[in-house]
Amino acid sequence: MVWNPLPSESRVVSETENAIVRQVTAHPSIHHHPFFFVDAWDAAGQFLVFLSHRSGAPQIYIEQQEGGEVIQLTDDPSLAEWSVIPSKDGAWIYFVSGQSGKRVSTSDGRVEELVDFGRAEIREAGMVGAAMGTTALSASGRFWAVPVKTGAVSRFWMIDTERQSAEVFLERDTIGHPQFCPDDEDLILFAGPMTDRVWVTDRSGRARRIFEREHDMQWITHEVWRPGHRTVLFVDWPNGMGEIDPDTGAVTRVTDFPVWHGAPDTTGTRLVCDTNFPDRGLHLLDLAGKTSPQFLLASEASSRGDHWAEPFPYNDGPVKVYAPQHTHPHPRFSPDGTQVVFTSDRTGAAQVFVATLRTAPQPQ
Numbered sequence: 001m002v003w004n005p006l007p008s009e010s011r012v013v014s015e016t017e018n019a020i021v022r023q024v025t026a027h028p029s030i031h032h033h034p035f036f037f038v039d040a041w042d043a044a045g046q047f048l049v050f051l052s053h054r055s056g057a058p059q060i061y062i063e064q065q066e067g068g069e070v071i072q073l074t075d076d077p078s079l080a081e082w083s084v085i086p087s088k089d090g091a092w093i094y095f096v097s098g099q100s101g102k103r104v105s106t107s108d109g110r111v112e113e114l115v116d117f118g119r120a121e122i123r124e125a126g127m128v129g130a131a132m133g134t135t136a137l138s139a140s141g142r143f144w145a146v147p148v149k150t151g152a153v154s155r156f157w158m159i160d161t162e163r164q165s166a167e168v169f170l171e172r173d174t175i176g177h178p179q180f181c182p183d184d185e186d187l188i189l190f191a192g193p194m195t196d197r198v199w200v201t202d203r204s205g206r207a208r209r210i211f212e213r214e215h216d217m218q219w220i221t222h223e224v225w226r227p228g229h230r231t232v233l234f235v236d237w238p239n240g241m242g243e244i245d246p247d248t249g250a251v252t253r254v255t256d257f258p259v260w261h262g263a264p265d266t267t268g269t270r271l272v273c274d275t276n277f278p279d280r281g282l283h284l285l286d287l288a289g290k291t292s293p294q295f296l297l298a299s300e301a302s303s304r305g306d307h308w309a310e311p312f313p314y315n316d317g318p319v320k321v322y323a324p325q326h327t328h329p330h331p332r333f334s335p336d337g338t339q340v341v342f343t344s345d346r347t348g349a350a351q352v353f354v355a356t357l358r359t360a361p362q363p364q
Helices: none
Strands: 004-006 011-015 019-023 047-052 059-064 070-072 079-086 092-097 100-105 111-116 143-150 153-160 165-172 176-181 184-191 198-201 207-209 219-226 231-237 241-244 251-255 262-264 270-273 282-286 294-297 339-344 351-357
Touching: 019 294, 047 079, 047 351, 059 079, 059 092, 111 153, 143 176, 143 184, 176 219, 184 219, 198 231, 219 262, 231 262, 294 351
Parallel strands: none
Antiparallel strands: 004 070, 011 019, 019 351, 047 059, 059 070, 079 092, 092 100, 100 111, 143 153, 153 165, 176 184, 184 198, 198 207, 219 231, 231 241, 241 251, 262 270, 270 282, 282 294, 339 351
16 A cells, blocks of 8 residues: 655646646656546546656556645556546546556555456557557446457456456457446447447447448547537547437537547537647637637647658558657546646656636637
8 A cells, every 4th residue: 555645746837818837747757647538637626646657667646636735646566557547436546557457545545456357468569549558437436447458359348346346248359448428337439440440339248330431541539428418529630520429320520620639528518639730739629619719728748649640551450650648738627627637748758737727718
């Protein structure tokens, strides 16, 4: 068990007409928040979750929002940093460690092992998509879904966190970026191969494709649920975003703005996104399409990944790319929609930043 309190590292670094930006972390090592479709705060906004490499390996930390104290929660040499996902009630943070699925208590640092995956590879090779090893937690915190690569097969494990039972409920060639629907705990979004991305499944393993590419150069990526709408937003890189109704398959155009990673707020009315090639900074979008995208701030992240500047590269199979995820901003709203967390390596090491939006933030 680890409970290592550290002094606050927070400082305000800029104030603009749109936001007050503070730097949360300061140690000269890699830091990042969980991911663009993973909550960085508990629902009540008591603490902010981030990963830090300051000890030589990625570990889970929280920043208490009252007082700013930073607390190290894990000291696990096998922690898979992109698997980290907090429960909305703030009680636990779930993560994969080696061949195990675990959770750490945010109140005292106690760690529980929930599942042993056995002899498995755990992640695919690479830096993007399924290789990141992201996991999914249902809104109630009852169900935790973890893809585990086992030879040529990806096994989708479902862990019942109340009964502390686990089973494989689906096997596919690849399972990436799983996400529970925030409005339906029996519906899980996941990414298939790069050429056949958008799938959903229920907890019994009945999987179905909900979108098929229009042509072999269309680059579909960065899918995310739209809360309150039971629909899926997706990036048609670099041509904007679309929205899919998973029940009917109907697809509508959301915007022509070149969204890279886009995450909606908890009401599904706004979206915050980063941009790349060129980097235009972070923007707020009105998902109703009534107003134009609003510039929020310049993240000044290096956003590594030269393949994003080229046509779709994956038609002939996997491609080795250099795209360290901690160099990407991956912006995400706080639960109350008043703040945006993002990562930037503009200081020379990746740090976590939080932008507090000015009063009544609305896209203009």
